[in-house]
Amino acid sequence: MQDTPSTLQLGRFQATALTVGVVGLAAAVIAGFLSPEGLFFQSYLYAFLFWLGLALGCLVLLFAQHLAGGSWGALIRRPLEAGVAVLPVMALFFIPLLFGLNLLYDWTNADFVAKHPLVNAKTDYLNVPFFILRSIIYFGLWSFAAFFYLHQSAKQDRSESESGKIAYRLRRISGPWIVVYVLTMTFAAVDWGMSLTPEWWSGIYGAIFMISQAISAISFIIGVMVVLASRDRSIDKLLTSKRLQDLGNFLMAFTMFWAYISIGQLIILWSNNVVETATWYTVRFDSTLWTGMGLFLLFFGFFAPFLILFSRWVKRKRRALVLVAIWAIFVQLTNLFWFIIPNFERSGFQLTLLDILLLVGIGGIWLAVFSRSLSSRPILPLQDPRLKGAEHA
Amino acid sequence: MAVSSKKTARAVVEIDRVIGKGEQYGAIDDVINDPVLAGPLKTPRWWWVGFAIAMTFLGVYLTSIIYLITKGTGVWGNNVPVAWGFPIINFVWWIGIGHAGTLISAILLLFRQPWRTSINRFAEAMTIFAVVCAGLYPILHLGRPWVFYWLAPYPNTLGLFPQFRSPLDWDLFAISTYGSVSVLFWYIGLIPDLASLRDRAASSFQRLLYGTLCLGWNGSAKAWQRYQRAYLLLAALSFPLVLSVHSTIALDFAVSQVPGWNNTVMPPYFVAGAVFAGFAMVIILAVPLRKAFGLEHLITLRHLDNCGKLMLGTGMVVLYGYTVELFMAWYSGVEFERYMAFNRVFGNDHWWAFWLLIACNGLAIQPLWLRSVRQSPFWLFVISIIVSIGMWLERFVIVAITLTKDFLPSSWADYKATFWDWSLYLGSLGLFATLFFLFIRLLPSISGTEVKELVHHDAHHGSDYLEDIRADFFQEGKTGEAGA
Numbered sequence: 001m002q003d004t005p006s007t008l009q010l011g012r013f014q015a016t017a018l019t020v021g022v023v024g025l026a027a028a029v030i031a032g033f034l035s036p037e038g039l040f041f042q043s044y045l046y047a048f049l050f051w052l053g054l055a056l057g058c059l060v061l062l063f064a065q066h067l068a069g070g071s072w073g074a075l076i077r078r079p080l081e082a083g084v085a086v087l088p089v090m091a092l093f094f095i096p097l098l099f100g101l102n103l104l105y106d107w108t109n110a111d112f113v114a115k116h117p118l119v120n121a122k123t124d125y126l127n128v129p130f131f132i133l134r135s136i137i138y139f140g141l142w143s144f145a146a147f148f149y150l151h152q153s154a155k156q157d158r159s160e161s162e163s164g165k166i167a168y169r170l171r172r173i174s175g176p177w178i179v180v181y182v183l184t185m186t187f188a189a190v191d192w193g194m195s196l197t198p199e200w201w202s203g204i205y206g207a208i209f210m211i212s213q214a215i216s217a218i219s220f221i222i223g224v225m226v227v228l229a230s231r232d233r234s235i236d237k238l239l240t241s242k243r244l245q246d247l248g249n250f251l252m253a254f255t256m257f258w259a260y261i262s263i264g265q266l267i268i269l270w271s272n273n274v275v276e277t278a279t280w281y282t283v284r285f286d287s288t289l290w291t292g293m294g295l296f297l298l299f300f301g302f303f304a305p306f307l308i309l310f311s312r313w314v315k316r317k318r319r320a321l322v323l324v325a326i327w328a329i330f331v332q333l334t335n336l337f338w339f340i341i342p343n344f345e346r347s348g349f350q351l352t353l354l355d356i357l358l359l360v361g362i363g364g365i366w367l368a369v370f371s372r373s374l375s376s377r378p379i380l381p382l383q384d385p386r387l388k389g390a391e392h393a
Numbered sequence: 394m395a396v397s398s399k400k401t402a403r404a405v406v407e408i409d410r411v412i413g414k415g416e417q418y419g420a421i422d423d424v425i426n427d428p429v430l431a432g433p434l435k436t437p438r439w440w441w442v443g444f445a446i447a448m449t450f451l452g453v454y455l456t457s458i459i460y461l462i463t464k465g466t467g468v469w470g471n472n473v474p475v476a477w478g479f480p481i482i483n484f485v486w487w488i489g490i491g492h493a494g495t496l497i498s499a500i501l502l503l504f505r506q507p508w509r510t511s512i513n514r515f516a517e518a519m520t521i522f523a524v525v526c527a528g529l530y531p532i533l534h535l536g537r538p539w540v541f542y543w544l545a546p547y548p549n550t551l552g553l554f555p556q557f558r559s560p561l562d563w564d565l566f567a568i569s570t571y572g573s574v575s576v577l578f579w580y581i582g583l584i585p586d587l588a589s590l591r592d593r594a595a596s597s598f599q600r601l602l603y604g605t606l607c608l609g610w611n612g613s614a615k616a617w618q619r620y621q622r623a624y625l626l627l628a629a630l631s632f633p634l635v636l637s638v639h640s641t642i643a644l645d646f647a648v649s650q651v652p653g654w655n656n657t658v659m660p661p662y663f664v665a666g667a668v669f670a671g672f673a674m675v676i677i678l679a680v681p682l683r684k685a686f687g688l689e690h691l692i693t694l695r696h697l698d699n700c701g702k703l704m705l706g707t708g709m710v711v712l713y714g715y716t717v718e719l720f721m722a723w724y725s726g727v728e729f730e731r732y733m734a735f736n737r738v739f740g741n742d743h744w745w746a747f748w749l750l751i752a753c754n755g756l757a758i759q760p761l762w763l764r765s766v767r768q769s770p771f772w773l774f775v776i777s778i779i780v781s782i783g784m785w786l787e788r789f790v791i792v793a794i795t796l797t798k799d800f801l802p803s804s805w806a807d808y809k810a811t812f813w814d815w816s817l818y819l820g821s822l823g824l825f826a827t828l829f830f831l832f833i834r835l836l837p838s839i840s841g842t843e844v845k846e847l848v849h850h851d852a853h854h855g856s857d858y859l860e861d862i863r864a865d866f867f868q869e870g871k872t873g874e875a876g877a
Contacts, residue, residue, distance in 0.1 A: 121726035175762065182713060190724065201725045203658030203717045249504075260636060265657040271648035272655045276727060 006232055010375040014368050021364020028357035038344070039354055041100030046340045047358035048097065049192060050216070050333060051366045052090045053209070057217025058083025059142065060181050060210070062149060066167075066174040072243045074384040075235075078374060079224045081153055083217065085373035086366050087146040091139035093362060101128060107198040118276055119198045126195055134191060138184045145177055150373075156383050163383035185210050196343040200280045202269065204261050208339075211258045216332045218250050219325035226318045232379055241316035248315030251328060252306065258335075259302035283342045289350060293338050301331040333359075412511065412691055416848045421691070425586075425841045426593055428686055429834070436834065439685060444830040450823020457817040458533065466536045468813040474804055475796040479814040480534040482788040483821060485642055486670070487527035488568070489663075489784065491575070492635055493671025494520030498578060499631035502624075508699050510847055511691045514586075514840040515682065515833070516675050517579040522828040523674075524572045526821045531564065533817075560644040567641040571634050578627045584610050584620065585842040639667040646791065653733040653795040656721060662714030669707035669754075670784040672700050673777035678829070680774045682838060691839055694768045701767035704780065708758040711787075715751070729800055736798050742807055743794045746786050753783025 032040030062080040065073030102108045106119070107126040113119050119126070149170070156166040186206030194205050225247070229236040269277045284290045305324055314320045341350055381387065428437075461468055471478040494516040501509035532541045544565045546555050555562045587607035594600040610616060643663035646654040676697065683692040722734035737747050757779040760766040767773065798805045832838065 118726040122724055125724060179709065183716075186713075186717065199726075201721055203656040203721045204661070205657070206717070207658070207661065260640075261657075261661055264640065264660040267644065268647045268655065268657045268659070272650055274650060274655070276725065277655070 006234075007378050008228075008231065008375045010371040014371045014375070017364045017371060018368040019364070021361055021366075021368055024357050024361030024364055026361075028354055028361050031354050031357060035352070035354060038100070038103035039346075039352060040358075041097065041103050042341065042344050042346075043352060043354035043358045044100070045097060045104060045192070046336065046355060047362045048090075048093055049340065050336050050359065051086075051362045052093075053213040053332075053336070054216045054220055054366070055083050055086045055090055056142065056181070056185065057213035057215075058221070059087065059145060060178065060214060061217050061221070063174040063178045063181065066170045067178070069386070071238075071386050072246045074381055074386040075238055075243060076221050076225060076247070077153075077381050077384065078377065078379055079221050079228070080217075081150055082370045082374035083220070084146045085150060086369045087139075088143045089365065089369050091143055093365075094135060094139060098132065101131070105195055105198070107195060112198075116199060122198075126198060131191055134187060138188050141180055141184055145180070153381065154377070157377060157381065160383055164385050167385050182210065185213075193339060196340065197280050197283075199276050201277065202265055202280070204265050207261055208258065208265070211254055211261065212332050212335055215251065215254045215258060215328055218247065218254060219328040219332075222247050222251065222325040223322055226322050228379060229318065234380060238380075239318075244318060244321060245312065245315040248309060248321050248324075251321075251325065252309040252315075255302060255305055255309070255328065259298075259306070262297075283345075284338065290338065290342050293334065297331065297335055297338060301335065305331070412693060412844065412847055412851070416690070416844075416851070418845050418848060421841055421844055421848065422589060422593070424686070424688065424691070425837045425839050425844075426590055429590060429837055430593060430595060430599060432596075437685070440830065440834060444827070444834075447823050447826035447830050450820055451827045452820075452823070453816050454820025454824050457813055457820050460813060461533060461817070462538065466534070468811060470808060470810045470814055472806055472808065474799060474806055475793055475808040477792050477796065478808060479793075479810055479818060480530045482785070482792045483818050484527050484530035484534075485663075485788045485792070486785050487523045487530070487821065487825075488571075488642060489639065489667035489670045490674045491520040491523035491527070491571075491671065492639060492664070492667035493675050494518075494523075495571075495575060495631050495635045496668055496671070497675070498582070499628040500635060502628045503632060507847060507850075508696055510843040511688075511693075511839050512675060512679060512696055512700075513843070514579075514582065515678060515838045517575065517582070518829065518832045518836075518838070519671075519674060519678060520575050521572070521579060522825050522832075524568065524575060525828070526825050528568050528572065529821070531561075560641060560648055563641045564645060567638045571638045574627065574631055574634060578624075578631055581620070581623050581627060582840060582842075583836065584608060585612070585617075586837050586840060588612065589841055590837065635668075636664055639664045651795060651799055652727070652729040653718070653722070653737070653791070656718055658714055658717045658721070662711065662717075665707045665710035665714070666784060666787065669704060669711055670781060672704045672707070673780040673784070676700050676704070676773050676777040677781065680770045682833065684770075686833075686838070688839065691844060694770075697770060697773055698764070698767045701761050701773055704777070705758055705761040708754060708761075708780070712755050715755070732798070733795060737790055737794055740794070740798070742797070743790070746790050746794065750783050750786035750790060753779045754787060757783065 028040070028043070058080045062077070062084055065077065065080065097104075105126075106112045107123070108128055113123060124130075152166055152170055156163050189206040189209040193209065194200065194202070222244075225235070225239055225244075229239045266281065269281055272278065284294060305328055308314055308324055314324060337351075337355075341355075346352075469478060469480070471480075494513075497509045497516045498513045498520075502513075532538045535541055543551075543553055544555055544562060546557075555565075584607050587603050588610035591600055591603040591607055591610075594603055640660035640663065643659040647656060647659040649655060679692055679697070679700070683689050719734050719738070722730040725731070736743075738744060757776055760772065761776065766776075793808045797808050
């Protein structure tokens with residue numbers, strides 16, 4: 001490797017992202033006071049879940065690449081680590097939600113619970129103290145994982161003789177960490193998303209959240225890698241069309257799995273046609289708007305990218321794959337919107353200014369932390385044994 | 394210290410080699426083809442013993458079917474409410490086993506995983522035989538198996554047409570598609586190997602047999618090109634089948650309103666369970682096979698290691714399914730769902746089945762986290778047997794125990810399997826084993842063509858270069874530490 005990978009200078013980008021974030025959040029707070037009660041928290045939950053999902057997607061991909069990744073894993077490791085570094089910040093972003101619990105979740109309301117025996121039956125799980133305790137556990141574990149992996153990674157950078165040992169250690173613990181992620185995220189999805197419709201339940205719901213996070217994260221990483229390749233020669237050299245195709249294949253496989261379990265859920269709940277489980281879809285198939293969005297997800301969220309990603313040419317061309325990746329992120333934003341917002345029975349046009357302000361606000365801070373972490377270290381993990389000889393593969 | 398550093402580094406950087414170093418084309422042909430072409434008198438004794446046992450059980454199978462057809466389905470333990478007893482349990486068990494073969498042959502081919510090569514042929518055979526065993530169960534379960542074709546939408550004067558909203562009818566299409574695509578895929582893959590058998594055949598009968606079967610293969614570039622294309626196309630066609638077949642079977646259960654069945658987690662969880670059970674069966678077959686034919690250098694520890702990893706991964710997904718099932722049953726707040734979960738776990742009659750299944754599918758696979766266990770044929774074999782039992786128990790719990798106690802306590806009833814339930818099940822194992830013994834005697838159980846491709850790859854575009862680079866890297870670590 002003749003070109004030593006540089007440490008990126010992202011100062012300007014970071015400052016811009018931070019400014020956008022702070023301004024966006026400030027504007028959102030002002031708009032929140034002027035909006036009807038509860039609207040702020042609805043939008044906040046939506047934006048928070050998206051950006052948290054992106055960070056968690058990076059976390060699980062980081063585990064996966066340590067566990068099974070070849071040189072492609074080492075190549076995207078830094079951006080993944082930078083995404084993971086945002087997790088502790090996302091834990092802080094969770095705190096404001098606690099002030100809106102009673103506006104978001106019906107099960108916090110004693111009258112509602114008294115009238116709904118099915119909800120009453122699960123108050124052992126759905127109650128505010130336990131809800132908060134669980135959230136502390138989730139964020140505790142995720143933040144711990146973030147610190148631990150970043151710490152080990154920094155250690156690996158410093159010492160060449162230890163690098164093999166550290167890589168081996170990270171590989172060994174990544175399997176159990178995936179188990180931790182899957183379990184915590186399953187329950188987190190129940191808490192934050194599913195319990196918005198407290199009578200409703202669906203076993204696959206957590207998995208849909210997880211795969212959606214993975215799609216967002218791999219799309220984001222594809223975008224970041226292509227941008228990095230245009231700025232750094234060593235990355236440019238390593239991001240061969242074959243490795244790009246690997247990333248594209250991931251995006252395709254995730255998209256297929258997402259569609260598979262989403263449609264499976266629909267077929268099963270629609271066929272069951274039971275009050276407590278069909279509720280979720282009755283709301284979503286009641287109005288033209290929500291039905292249309294569902295159909296959009298099917299045709300443009302699944303079929304279109306699926307058919308496009310069949311093409312090897314697309315997966316091997318940087319610019320083409322980035323376009324598909326951006327589209328995939330937009331689809332996942334829509335998917336989350338379709339999951340969260342219909343529960344609130346808003347009137348009129350469903351997308352509000354607050355949704356956008358908070359998405360941009362939290363996103364700005366997210367990207368600022370991300371770029372700070374990304375620029376703090378060399379852009380390639382040079383001591384990763386999997387990178388040895390990678391330029392020939 | 395130096396050794397351990399090399400070991401750690403090796404563990405991180407997988408060596409790209411799948412088969413032993415320095416294999417020769419001719420030697421591979423010898424190893425794969427000779428047992429097939431050997432005369433009847435040269436058949437090894439272990440084969441005759443195994444085949445005789447398998448045939449005995451096949452006899453049990455046929456007897457059970459004859460008895461079943463003369464007497465009717467009342468000979469089974471099926472009752473109301475447990476209308477789906479052993480036949481459906483065994484059906485799901487068998488069809489699940491087939492999935493590993495399809496995954497190995499189709500998905501791993503498309504993902505360009507070289508380690509599929511030595512194990513794909515017999516895994517595909519396993520798939521076909523498992524589908525045969527599976528497919529017969531729903532037909533026998535009909536009660537009047539001779540009219541099974543009523544399930545197909547064909548014009549008739551009976552005023553009869555299938556109910557397309559019933560997943561039981563989807564099964565017909567899922568399984569027949571699965572069966573035919575699997576057979577086609579397997580056969581197309583066999584053609585060059587059959588030609589190689591024809592060319593080496595010693596007797597005119599063998600020449601005639603394999604010459605006919607290989608469809609006049611002449612080994613020209615054009616034939617190879619078409620062969621490759623057909624093979625890839627069929628692989629792409631099989632890809633969705635891995636997901637769709639077992640998802641359809643999961644829907645048989647999930648679209649109903651029966652507590653414990655109507656869970657949205659069912660399709661992916663069933664698919665994972667199928668692959669899980671399938672890889673267990675692949676290991677059960679591979680471990681004796683490589684020993685018996687001396688194939689240790691072709692079905693290497695790397696293959697077993699990877700099968701072990703896949704078994705662990707899918708096993709963990711299955712365990713996730715159990716967790717979600719139980720939690721959701723409680724979280725639903727629905728009385729019937731909660732009672733179903735309670736009955737499975739603590740119910741008086743069958744609690745042991747649930748806990749045994751957790752022990753088999755949950756605990757027994759945990760040693761697979763260790764490389765040393767994954768690379769020990771003995772332990773892999775033992776774990777695979779346990780997993781096969783566990784996956785059978787899982788279907789027993791889902792199918793039979795769920796049905797014993799549903800909504801109305803007045804219609805609850807216990808389920809007891811009868812002698813004929815067991816004899817049909819053990820008999821189907823005999824059918825499977827008989828077919829498998831015939832297969833390994835009459836056809837090459839490893840794909841010679843594809844293994845030779847690997848040899849070629851190793852010799853000409855070998856991974857040695859990368860290995861050297863990596864070896865250098867380990868060397869650095871080693872000397873560094875040795876100096877200290």
